[in-house]
Amino acid sequence: MNTTQTGRPASGAADRTRTAGSAFWIMTRRVTVMAGTVDVLLLLAFLAFDEPLVGWLNLLSIAIYVVAYRALKQRRNRLGLALIWVEVVTHAVVGTVWLGWHIGFHYYLLMFIPAIAVAAGGWQQAFLLGGVLTLYLSLDHWSVEHGPMHPMDPVGQELVYAINVVVVFVFAAYAARYYYQLVAESERRLRQLASTDPLTGLANRRHMLLQAEDVLVQARRIGVPTSVVLIDIDHFKQVNDTCGHEGGDAVLVHVAGLLAANCREADLLARWGGEEFLLVLAASDAEAGHMRAELVRRLVAESPVTVGEVRLPVTLSVGVTVAQPHEGLDEAIARADRALYASKSAGRDRVSLLG
Template sequence: MSLATDARRTTAHAAFWMMTRRVTILAAGVDIVFFGFFLWAGSPLLAWLNVLSVGLYAAANRLLVWRRNRVALALIWLEVVGHAVIGTLWVGWEAGFNYYLLMFIPAIMVSGDWPRVGVPLGTLFLTYLGLHAASSELGPLAPIDNTALVLVNVFNIFIFFTMASYTARFYYLLVRRTEGRLREHAMCDALTGLFNRRQLIALADGEMARARRDDTPLSLALVDIDHFKQINDGLGHDVGDQMLVHVSALFLACCRASDTVARWGGEEFLFLLPNTDADAAFHFAERVRRAVVGQPLTSEHTDVACTVSLGVTTLAPGETLDDAIARADQALYASKSAGRDRVTRAGAAPAITDWDGRTAC
């Protein structure tokens, strides 16, 4: 499992337990309201039962702060089931205390696969049926007047809708965030945060269509870190990864808002430069080269310098992206052959010239 996956899972768990803490606070507030209500309705047993419930929720909240999550959940289950059973048997099924049992269903269903949810879900189902049967058989043990019964029923329905809406909203937002992370993972390189090859190709299709429609130039710059294998072998792969992240930040700093840079593979990167002709692309690539030379990586109090070689090209009318990239790759190879740390541009002519204007073979 990757560190990124661990981090996402940890974030989701933290959000769940924060939601659970908020639910305990809301539930304790509901029980405080019930305390006054049942004193008014002439049911002191249920009134003082709510005082006990407030204490249980306060203890559960504190246990969640201490990360004693299993014990906290046990207290919450004890309070909700106990309160639902006693309230239903005491004042009747019509009071609506049974609704609180149903709020466990979403939490159970997202807790794991079917073997894990089967037992608690079955237990909840049997408890609900048993409570209904007992309430129908015994009737309310301490009935309250009809006005109070209607009020408590409406209040319980309101709280059930509020709690259910809040938890449903939480899971909806969690799914949306997860989908966003999956899309980001599909589009971006995990190490550098730049777009990956697949996403750049998708963006290039749109830019090529726009360039044809508007009759504007579209250029590419292919970049390779010089002697990257020596950095990895000599200083370790951690420093190599740091170098990739470092130069990626420099590349982004050189880009305009309309430009795109992607990790093309390994230590190779590709710039997509809309509305950029051959000369402008060459000067852009030279600016990128100088930015890397001028800002070495600082790693463990040591500056690690590197250089980059670049090949630039401008798409010809009717040319495919693959053909243009192949020409940029040839220009990059010419930069490497001519001594590295330079920009070479590929033109329509067979000869490829480097940034000093010399012919490179």
């Protein structure tokens, strides 16, 4: 169910939204686990093809990743990241110098590029990127000038090269997908924040206007009535004076929850402003609109709010009208407002219908 359409109160998901920085460290922990797993595979491959030096280097790499992961879990992020840098650079240099350029260990240096772009900025970013580029080109030059110090068995070389290429592709795809999902989630949260009242979780005034106009256009097209209901909490200023703004907020959230719980899927509900709420009932004539308004008025009246040790009775004054085929939303709301005023003038805690 769409919270901005039916007005279900917010669940607090905004508090759990990840920042780019926290997302980077979460991804780093996951990549650390993946990298350690890859080193296990490489250890087995090197031992199988009688390459104990780089095999035991992979064992050391596994230990480094275990320590780095524990550091990242403990929020010792600088230490964890430093260990990862040391492991990747050492692995790339030793693997390339000892086994040759065609083994593919230099590819791991390329994985630093997106990480640096996200985690660093300014001169630090330029320095780190320049360092990675210099190391990459230096390894290339060394390989051209000297070749491998200890060429690997051709079958083993092809196997390890294939592992390295696949791993780099998978890491790159994972990082791209992870940040795409982060951006998509951020965009969704921004849209929700722009259309939602932060206190009650209901649609805000701006979003309601956009949605309600569409509902009225559709209703006119198919020839069904639409009821417009304007709701005001009685004596709300007294609540704030008696219990402070926290008490007022508690009443607003309480009323919003009762209203939202009694909305149909097609209904629109918004916090209209202050202590007022607007309810647009699709496919509802005057009688149906009046009945729904009377239902929520009664439910609220029967559900006092407890603020601390104070039990607050809450009542509503409600104005109901039916949007006419020839008028816009503003005109219908203005007529509902006059009906609401009639309810207040008649003593409050009641529903008034104005045709």
